[in-house]
Amino acid sequence: MDYLAIAVALVVVTASSVAIHLLARARRTQPGNLPPGSLGLPVIGQSLGLLRAMRGDGGSRWIQDRIDRYGPVSKLSLFGKPTVLLAGPAANKFLFFSGALSTRQPRSVQRILGEKSILDLHGADHRRVRGALLEFLRPDMLKAYVGRIDGEVRRHLEENWAGRATVTVLPLMKRLTFDIISALLFGLERGAVRDALAGDFVRMIEGMWAVPVNLPFTAFSRSLKASGRARRVLQGITREKKKASQAEEEQGNGKASRNSDLITCLLGLTDGHGERLLTDEEIVDNAMVALIAGHDTSSILMTFMVRHLANDDATLAAMVQEHEEIAKNKGDGEALTWEDLSKMKFTWRVAQETLRVVPPIFGNFRRALEDTEFDGYLIPKGWQVFWTANVTHMDASIFHEPAKFDPSRFETENQRASAAAPPCSFVAFGGGPRICPGIEFSRIETLVTMHHLVRQFRWKLCCKEDTFVRNPMPSPLLGLPVKIEHRASS
Template identity: 55%
Template sequence: MNTYFTILLFLVPIFLLLSRTRRYSKRIPPGSLGIPLIGQSLGFLRALHNNTAEKWLEDRIRKYGPVSKLSILGKPTVFIHGQAANKFVFHNNSSILANQQPESFAKILGDRNLMEVSAPDHKRIREALVSFLKPESLKQYIGKADEEVRKHIEIYWKGKQTVTVLPVMKILTFDIICSLLFGFEQGKQRDQFLYSFQEMLNGFWAVPINLPFTQYNRGLRESVRAQKLVKELVHEKRVLLEKKGASPRQDLITFLVSMHDEDGKPVLTDKEIVQNVVLSLLGGYETSATVITFIIRQLANEPTVCAAVLQEQQEIAKSKASGESLTWEDLAKMKYTWRVVMETMRMFPPIFGGFRKALTDIEFDGYLIPKGWQIFWAAPMTHMDSSLFPEPSKFDPNRFEKQASVPPHSLIPFGGGPRMCPGNELARIETLVAIHYLVTRYEWKLCADNLFSRDPMLKPTQGLPIKVWPRELA
């Protein structure tokens, strides 16, 4: 009896959705929802893994046009692309569109993180995070990032003949973020959290249609442990603040704990602090590590570009005394290097795309997107559009020499609008500091092919093993 009741509960919402959909069928975008629950998920995930997802979407566009319906991860979905689509997705009213993440995301990271909440909670939480992560605030933390990079090179690069880049870059970005967000350095506490966080991350990407439940369940367990550790840190920081033993801006947790509104009430609850600190780590950990990895890959593939980056970085290095840290002013001089970063993110965005959820019936490009449906956007569909970026397959950092010439709503590695990644400036600091020390101290060449896949994050073959040797001082 319980089985029949469960099946009934499962089928009734689907029946109601399909009945409602039939009423709008003439206005809904062309395409097919495919087999119930499965839809086009298997084909799309396979294309991501094989690095053919862009072609997979181009085939849909040729068949159905610029707007089409499909089903991904068991949900009816409308795929849209182009500048107008990017503007629609990133700049629309939060009462019309909401973030739509895989169920594993909410279950592992919780329901009070920035990616799950809607207005006005989203605005309140985002403003709190941005207050710490904005450029004016981050200037004072460049020294910490500088210290972590130097320490990292001593451990993972010095004296090595080969380095597998992606794994060590994940360690580097983890350590930088732990220093800035959590305020703890190397040690047992850091190692414990790294293990829990990595298992949590593996579980986060585990959707039932793609990866085993055991990995997902392990991620859930480790998420509880990771959040418990952060909760203990929140308590410790609060005690230190009350005893005047800590500066409110010494790290993100202390900063968020210290925030109160005009009535003296905490701006964020402890649950919101815990979940959004973990989310901030997630945002600055794997994506930044992936970007730095692909920059190293491109510098090996593009000797002329590498020479120009080296020249710029050596000029900065010559202006520094021995052991002197980089400063905000030094990062501002890295104009060509940042163009290389931008071009890398254009050609190899670490996040392929994402979803939004229609909170009401929405009109787009003459079609109806029914309430409750997903909207799917994909960064490469504008990044690799030849009408926006001439010769899109050519690695050309100089296309970003004049930022004003970049077409609006075309480059979206950090998203855009009110839901733009609040940690984009932190990612800039991590990346530029890392590239400065790596390129001025080492030379390298690839030990594997140039292939990469998405699973679903961007990953080079074998993690990008490279042969390294110290650079001769100029």
């Protein structure tokens, strides 16, 4: 009987403890505190619905439908994790500046890009890695890259555009930006290794926003395999450059070539005690992120600029005039300079308006480091927080006639434009301390390429169907085939 009484007492105590814990937990996360919405089915949640909408050019509508139904704060489940969707300038400000949120990516992205990338680090580690990347992107170094990028663009247009009646824009722009990034970031010469790496990066990106199920027939599985191959190539490049740097330092020549490419630059950075600032793993993970950022975002931006200019004669004419004025002061074959780029103000406004209408990055994730609140709703520790650029970019209360393509929105002297774009509304490059560190690099790529393109060629769209899909980045139907002809005056 004594044993029975003890057993009963233990059961009662245990049950009471569990009940108290569950009640306390329920009180902390009672539905009244959580945002409205449903988490859907386990693991899958709303992931398939969002991905299906994005692949039919309906991602923005899908997000807006949720906002119309639940308001600017709602809960759902994306890529296997409970998620809070936030929308609007105030939400963007909270996302960009709150210390309660980190940028930890979904596990699918993490496994493809690595856990030591700038996308996943926070606090001191994020500041250390970001500072290292910005060392390579210093203004004095960016100025030196203009001539090298100019050479890559001229070579690309001569090899892939000149003498042709039709071209498909998106794959060519991807190849151009890949060649630029490979040369400047990795010091990787043209050849079989560069060609294989280009294909693997395309496959990597296709699986980044996929349901994280690692089965042979899934996009996620194909992406993981491509990531592994790309990582091995970059590890090999890092080892080779480390040996080359050590050999140069022994000969007293190390400093001369330390900034010749991103990997060499990162290998050469040291702290106050002479210790390397970044590990090999951090260098490889961030080289992969830098390649995706510099390769895909710029190529998509330029592709959609070509797409829009095909149907906007007035904007194209203004761009051509701007670039012809710059060319008047250049000698035959003379490369563009940093000073030339500073005169391309209208072209960059066209680029910004293209980014507003079709942002390359649909949205991004944060992770709650602790229980936090926004707009009266609880965001539990460990939950994802998701935001999208289109919510504010296409908001008529922020941008007048948002469906209209109007580069004058970005004239700094235009009072209407400044009033129409409050902080944290135009977020094509993110915002806050984590704003994309490669903005200026992307600007150089875009301006140099468009300078030579609009001066050398005219083009017309081959397809009347003017739609695009996202996977997860936007892609015009069939890659944007165009008919081209050479301008006689260039």
